[in-house]
Amino acid sequence: MDLEVLAVNYWKETRKDLKKVLSEPWKTLLLFHNSKEVKEIVDFIKKLSGAKKILYISLTKTDNAIRPYFDDMETSLFIVDCVSGGVFEKKNTRTSFYENPPSTIDEMSRLNDKYITELYPDYIILDSLSQFIDFSTTTPKNTQNLYDFLNTLKNSRNSCKFILLYMDTSSKSVSFVPSYDVDIILKMEVISDKVYWKG
Amino acid sequence: MAKIMIVDDNPDISETLKTIMELEKHETQTASNGEEFLNKVEKAKPDLVLLDVMMPGLKTKEILVKLKEKGLGNLKIILVTVVRFSDEERKILLNEYNIKDYVTKPFDLPDIVNRVRKHLG
Numbered sequence: 001m002d003l004e005v006l007a008v009n010y011w012k013e014t015r016k017d018l019k020k021v022l023s024e025p026w027k028t029l030l031l032f033h034n035s036k037e038v039k040e041i042v043d044f045i046k047k048l049s050g051a052k053k054i055l056y057i058s059l060t061k062t063d064n065a066i067r068p069y070f071d072d073m074e075t076s077l078f079i080v081d082c083v084s085g086g087v088f089e090k091k092n093t094r095t096s097f098y099e100n101p102p103s104t105i106d107e108m109s110r111l112n113d114k115y116i117t118e119l120y121p122d123y124i125i126l127d128s129l130s131q132f133i134d135f136s137t138t139t140p141k142n143t144q145n146l147y148d149f150l151n152t153l154k155n156s157r158n159s160c161k162f163i164l165l166y167m168d169t170s171s172k173s174v175s176f177v178p179s180y181d182v183d184i185i186l187k188m189e190v191i192s193d194k195v196y197w198k199g
Numbered sequence: 200m201a202k203i204m205i206v207d208d209n210p211d212i213s214e215t216l217k218t219i220m221e222l223e224k225h226e227t228q229t230a231s232n233g234e235e236f237l238n239k240v241e242k243a244k245p246d247l248v249l250l251d252v253m254m255p256g257l258k259t260k261e262i263l264v265k266l267k268e269k270g271l272g273n274l275k276i277i278l279v280t281v282v283r284f285s286d287e288e289r290k291i292l293l294n295e296y297n298i299k300d301y302v303t304k305p306f307d308l309p310d311i312v313n314r315v316r317k318h319l320g
Contacts, residue, residue, distance in 0.1 A: 036303060
């Protein structure tokens with residue numbers, strides 16, 4: 001079967017003007033990344049200005065795995081941990097909340113609404129959209145739900161900004177991106193290898 | 200040759216692991232959730248289980264409790280998961296939950312093969 005072009009994505013190297021990009025007005029930011037660990041994600045979050053209160057909704061990392069990386073940041077961090085409860089006995093604290101993992105985007109949206117209403121954060125990190133959608137497939141399930149969800153966030157009247165993480169570790173190319181449904185799309189590439197000069 | 204059970208709700212991952220384990224000459228069985236795994240495990244008598252952490256239905260801790268109730272608390276289990284735990288939590292999994300190993304997705308194929316070989320002794 002002949003292959004057809006499904007999408008042409010342009011990626012711009014923004015390292016030098018990342019601060020400028022992030023300082024422009026935006027409501028939703030979709031971050032493609034290949035980071036397997038927490039540090040690089042938190043380093044990105046630290047580049048955001050005006051983050052006094054952050055709500056981190058995690059479907060891929062435990063509260064205990066995330067929190068230490070924010071220790072040097074002067075911000076109130078609230079974590080909704082959707083994974084620990086499945087493995088460990090956990091009780092809510094003032095800043096840590098344990099929930100069952102949402103299995104659909106609609107459930108994710110309800111979880112999001114619940115905590116925005118309770119906490120009024122400046123930034124909300126959703127980690128990760130890759131639990132619901134695969135941008136490397138051409139006929140993803142939940143596509144319409146995804147667009148509805150992204151547009152609801154983009155057009156919401158609350159003052160918070162949304163950072164939507166997408167862990168892109170597939171060997172397949174990204175075949176579509178929701179260009180019109182988020183304000184900014186960035187791709188962060190973490191390159192890891194042995195450091196030969198260290199011996 | 201060993202008997203390996205692969206428990207994952209993602210059919211692509213399940214198929215990949217099945218193929219790799221069969222290339223290693225192991226006999227495989229799959230289950231797509233905790234309930235199916237618990238229904239099959241006594242008959243299958245696996246030597247090793249590759250267990251996903253976040254699946255619909257039973258939680259991981261419930262699966263481990265039910266395994267103990269079935270007298271299978273010593274079953275060799277390797278967690279294969281997208282979830283990042285803290286170092287302290289990993290220790291708890293390995294020491295208190297009797298999990299043999301912990302592999303993070305996306306996994307490196309030679310790495311998971313080596314870990315399986317190691318735990319099958």
